[in-house]
Amino acid sequence: MEDNDLLKVRLEKIAALKAAGVDLYPNNVRPQNTTAEILTEFGNSEAEALAGLKQQFSIAGRLMVVRNFGKAAFVKIQDRKGQIQSYVAKDMLNENAFFVFKKLDIGDIVYISGKLFRTKTNELTIEAHDLRLLSKAMHPLPEKWHGLTDVETRYRQRHLDLISNPAVKEIFFRRSRIIQLIRQFMDKQDFLEVETPMMQPRAGGAVARPFKTHHNSLDMDLYLRIAPELYLKRLVTGGMERVYEINRNFRNEGISAFHNPEFTMIEFYMSYATYEDLMTYTEELFAFIASNLFSSLKFTYQGTEIDLSPPWRRISVKDALLQRAGMDKYTLEDQTQALAFARKVGCEVKDTDPLGKVLMAIFDEVVEKKLIQPTFVTHYPVAVSPLSRRSNSDPDIVDRFELYIYGREIANAFSELNDPADQRERFLQQSKERETGDDEAHEMDEDYIRALEYGMPPTAGEGIGIDRLVMLFTDSASIRDVILFPLLRTKQD
Secondary structure: OOHHHHHHHHHHHHHHHHHOOOOOOOOOOOOOOOHHHHHHHHOOOOHHHHHOOOOOEEEEEEEEEEEEOOOEEEEEEEEOOEEEEEEEEHHHOOHHHHHHHHOOOOOOEEEEEEEEEEOOOOOEEEEEEEEEEEEOOOOOOOOOOOOOOOHHHHHHOHHHHHHHOHHHHHHHHHHHHHHHHHHHHHHHOOOEEOOOOOEEOOOOOOOOOOEEEEEOOOOEEEEEOOOOHHHHHHHHHOOOOEEEEEEEEEOOOOOOOOOOOEEEEEEEEEEOOOHHHHHHHHHHHHHHHHHHHHOOOEEEEOOEEEEOOOOOEEEEHHHHHHHHOOOOHHHHHOHHHHHHHHHHOOOOOOOOOOHHHHHHHHHHHHHHHHOOOOEEEEEEEHHHOOOEOEOOOOOOEEEEEEEEEOOEEEEEEEEEOOOHHHHHHHHHHHHHHHHOOOOOOOOOOHHHHHHHOOOOOOEEEEEEEHHHHHHHHHOOOOHHHOOOOOOOOOOOO
16 A cells, blocks of 8 residues: 555544544553563473463553454564563453454554463463553554664664664664763763763864854854863863763864764863773773673674773884885985875875875775774874974874774873963964864864963873774664764754
C-alpha cells in the first residue's frame, strides 16, 4: 500500500476509536515494570515457578510485532530497556479492551498488565489481563519491523532510528556511561566542574573559524565559542586550581566522518603540573574508562585491536615527519624546501605561511593517519601553538602534545603560557596572520592578557573530544553515529 493508503486506514481506526469514546492520548497510567527488570528476574524461571506467582506485571511501550490469530495474538512490546512478548486473547480482556486491541497498529504506544507464563516454545510472556492505548501512531514505522537502513534518513529522523535499530540506542547509552565515568574520574582527582560562556565577545582558545551572531539589546557582535580555554584559565588565575568543563564547542568548518560543526569536549586545567604529567593522567583516564566498559585495556575498533596498556608511544613532530613522512632534516629546516614538499604531497599552503605551519600541514596530510595505536605526538612549533608555553630547550617549539588513536586526534594538551608579555607577542603575530587572510588566526584579547598580569600559576591543560572518544569506545565509523542530531544540509521538499 502507498503511504496515503496506510494513513487513510489509520485515520479510519482513529475515527472509530473516538466514536467509541476511547481516549487516544491518556496520561493516567503508571507501568510498574520494565522489560529488563522482568527478563532479569524471571528470565530463567521454569513454567511451574511462574504459575505459582501471584503478582501482576505491567509494562508500557511501543507495539513492534503482532502475530494475529483472530481471537488471540502474540505481540511484542518495546520499552527503553528492550522487548518482551505478550499474549492477548479475547476471553482474557474485557470487551472494550479487546475492541481497542483490534484497532491497534504497529508503532502504537500501549500498556499491558497480567501474569507471566512460558509458551510452548518456552518464551517468557505476559498474559494480558488489561490492555490500554496510550498514544496512537498515525504513520507506520519504516519498513515495518525490519529496521531503518537508509543512513541519511536515520540521521534526519533519529526518533525512527532509535525505534527501529536497538543497537543505535545502545551507542547512546554507552555515550552517557562514558561521560559519567569521566566525571567520576575527574571528581576523584579533586577537580571542580564549571560552566563558562557559550557566547563570547572574542573567539578565543583555539585556532578555528567561529560562528558569529548579534545581541540586539546590547547591539554587539558575539561568537559561539570555539573553546572554553581562556575562561577556564581565568578561573585558574582566580584560585580554582583544578577545573574542568564538559560542554559544546562550535567551529564553522567542514563536515566529515570525523568533524561536526557542533561537538562536545572536556577541557580541564591542573595547576602545578606540566604537559608530561598530563600524558600519564590521560593514560590513567582512558584505562579507567576501558576497564569499566570492557574489563580490559584491549578492544577492537573497526577490525583493529587497540591496546591502551601504558606507557603509550611518545614521538616528537619532527621525528614523526622524518620517520613517517619521508622528510629529511634539511627539508625540515628550510622554508622553501618544506613548501615544495608540502605541495608535492597535496597540502594547500601559502608562501607566507611560517615554517611551523607548513610542517604541520604535512603532518596532518601524511603522518596522522598512520598513528594507529595510542601515540603522544610532542614538541609542536610555536607558530601553531599561540597559547602554549615555550620549551626551555628550544624557543621555536612548545611543551605540547596531541594524542592520536587510529589515525585521529583525540586530545590536545600543553603546559600553559602564563607569561603575559610572551602571550601579547603571540597574539600580535596571530593578528598579522589575520591581516594576510588567515581568518582562523587568534584575535588579540587584552582582557585575557590583563588576567595573566595578575599571575596565573604554572598550569597544564587538556582538551579531549568526547564524540571521537565515544566513536572509539562504541566501534562507530562516523561521528554522526554518536551525535543524536548531527548537522545536515536542509532537505528541500
